[in-house]
Amino acid sequence: MPFSVTLPSLRQRLSTRIIVSSIVALLVVLGMVCWTLWLSWQLEGAGAAINDTGSLRMRANRVAVELLQRNPEHDQLTRQELALQAATLLRLQQGNPARPLFLPADARIRLQMQRVHQHWQDLHQAALHALAGEPADTYLKVLPEFVQEADLLVRMIEVDNASKTNLLRLSQAILLVIASIGTLAMIYLLYLWIISPVLRLQDGLRRMATREFAVRLPVETRDEFGVLADGFNQMADELEGLYQDLESRVAQKTAQLANQNRELGALYDMAAFLNQPSDIEEMCHGFLRRVMSQFSAEGGSIRVIDPQADNLHLVVSEGLSESLEDSEHCMQRDACFCGEATQKPVVVIRDFRQLPKPELFHCARDGFLSLAVFRVMSGEEVLGTFSLHFREQREVLAADAQLLETLGRHLGVALDNRRLSAKARQLAVAEERNLVAQGLHDSLAQGLNYLNLQVQMLESALKDGRAEELQEIVPLLRMGVDESYQDVRELLLNFRSKLEQGELQAAVVDTVARFRRQSGVTVALDVNDDEGAPLPPEQQLQVLFILQEALSNVRKHAQASHVEVTIRNGRDFEMVIRDNGRGYQPEEVAARAERHVGLHIMRERASRLHAELKLEAAPGAGVTLRLILPWQERQAA
Structure with missing residues (x-):
């Protein structure tokens, strides 16, 4: 469960103690410094x-x-000395803090200064x-007393200076001493307040x-370290x-992972x-057996x-x-739980005996106590349901239900x-049948129609006894039979053609060689299949069919002597x-396009x-057929 701590008050904080002790130490040091500066200032003034x-x-x-010299020329100097003496006495009495110069604040010294001043007045x-x-006798008589009093004043100031020093x-x-003790005290306090708690926390x-x-x-204080200790x-x-x-949780997680x-x-x-053919x-059947084995079910079914x-x-x-299968081989969607499951994801019956009238349910009559039904879906479409039947009371867990839904x-x-x-196979078969029908119509149907006309003419000639016409019709019949035979061989060959990757060139060579044998037309073959990637087998086969159909059209209609x-x-x-x-006239062929089945077949294959299939033709100038497969339409081989 989450834990919580109470923050210390402002007075209890370590930072408050450090700041207060630092301020006290600073005030003491500043007071002492100011006191010594004042003493130095007093000594300097007394010295002056x-x-x-x-x-x-x-x-x-x-x-x-x-x-004593009685020199009138020096009287002015004497008067200046007297004025300077008076100014000095005035400075001593008034003092000058800026110089500094002043007498010590001692009553005896002040009294002595008054005596000196009194003697100076007499002098x-x-x-x-x-x-x-x-x-000058009077001056000389008063002078020793003045000098004596001045000396006494000097000695008194010196004594005061000595005491101040x-x-x-x-x-x-x-x-x-204060600095040393303060440093030791601060070190002790820092150890007591910070280092010791940090060491305890580290330990x-x-x-x-x-x-x-x-x-x-131990929680000994309510400061930040006390809060840390409490939180620890x-x-x-x-x-x-x-x-x-942890052990139980690991076991639980291990079971979940398993x-x-x-x-x-x-x-x-x-x-x-399911991906196997x-x-x-x-x-x-395979799906149902695996699901029943996975969930230990005694029965199961799949319905669509x-x-x-x-x-x-x-x-x-x-x-x-068998009775259950016969009774439920076909049911309405709303007839039972299997149909109900098509409307909701999961239907679970833990015990049929707890339902009203359980004998109405075929599953219960067959000895099953529990049932679980799940939808069979493709995207959002419901295709059917599959059910699991249990002969014991069974509860399907949420994880199992999710797995079964999946x-x-x-x-x-x-x-x-x-x-x-x-459906794709049916469509492919239908398309191929359509092409076969078109091929039969273009080859065998026309050939048989031609033979039918010749047979009718033969019957008419035999009936009338026209021997000359018989001799003309028989070679025509033989030629028609040969052409029909060739058409049948080509169709059978097309039906049996099957290519693997990389076999296109060999198949083209075989097709051209067979065309030479059948038609006697010379063919110039130029194949360059090394620059691009090979076509996949399906595309190779369609290319081969188009080549076979084109050469067949040349043999039947072109009357050519050379093909490239x-x-x-x-x-x-x-x-x-x-x-x-x-060759031919393109406009005329376009007007009769429905009758040219071979051309229609080639276009369908293209x-x-x-x-893209292109035809270039002109009367007497032959025909050129171009098949172009852009690189964007190439399939991966």
Whole structure:
């Protein structure tokens, strides 16, 4: 049975855990990096402050030197140094984050900066008084205190920088530890979340491949791997159930295949039997025996429909008593179950005893308990039925019923083919009889009519005693008898002619040689039969008949001394017969076409070949006959 799995929720998904842990690790790393960057920025600003604070001492000493020298030319430089000193103090107090330059955010340092600024105010006033001409003693007196306070400020900033430097190093060490621990934790989590479940799934598949269908995977989580493990377990349950039931299924399938093979064998044997040459009764007997043997039936019959009287006629039967055959040799189509089967595909009677009044049925009275009737069909036409009789209660399975229906169709096609073959043979016999009648009319009938006239003249001459006429009539009678004899020989020869494949050339040579002996006319024969494929025997025979009829007409009517026969077997087949006889007027022959039976016979034979027959003639110029068989009409030899 199909199994189903429940998808994990968003919080339970493995992808959610991986994304959340990755985001947490990223935030921690970014925080630490930002913290170290901030410390570096603080150290850089404090370092700039240390430099500027140191420059305060340098400039203060330089102003002292200038004031002691009392050089009026340097007063302007002194004032510039004082202005730069004031600007430096202002930068230190206000700071410059862009440089960066600023004092550490420490109250003691800020207080010290105020002291430095206060001393600078005193020092700056003393410097201005000295520039105004007063003694520089006051400046020199205040200067050490200012320098001392500036040095203290520098040391305080350096101490603060040292602590921040240590904090930066500690932060970097913590970041390194976090990176190492985070990497190990991520490796462990990936092993726990992904690698371990994959390994368990791989081991389960390996054991499953060795037909260890009892293996199950632990379902420890509700994430994707938990869903996979649950699905694997359900699949294992299904496979275990299937494998446990596999033997019975294999046996069942084997039995089905064996049954199908028996059915195919039965169909093949029946088709081979039905295709063997035999008459209808023999074929029906063989069919019925094989079907009864295949299905263990004790009796059977085959009936065909008479469409004129709407009756069913018994053709053959096996295992039925004479009384049953006599009573059911002919029945109405609606009289019994055999007729009912012509209206529906299958009629099955499992037990006659379960029917009302079973004694009314001849089969039941004959000792049969079960009956199965099937239609005999050719295409969509119902030709009849065949029945199987059982002396025990019998149920026909659906597969057996289908096989029997198929066998009924095979029998119907075989019966139809036999009937069509019989009709084809009758038609061929009728056509050949027609040609024989035409040949007799054209040869023997005319010759006998001529002899009849001569006999009448002979009787009249004998009665009147005209001896001179007797001497003239007797040679004419002999000549008429000889011609009739020759006609009979030609007809018998035509009737007996039979060719196999490749014998046309030899038959043509024999026909031309016989014509030379009978007529004394010289014949030029030119046969080229090597370029094209050989004609099949039936077409060869029709070509030979046309040649014989044409030469017979030359002997009887042409008064020729020379005949040419040319045969070319290339892509098209062509035969040309040309004589140098007296010829004829085509219009006159066309007007009396019904009287020229020989010409009519040749055209009928050419029509059978699907060939074209052409006649070219003129009075005193002989006759040329052309037989052309296009390559499209050639049959496979």
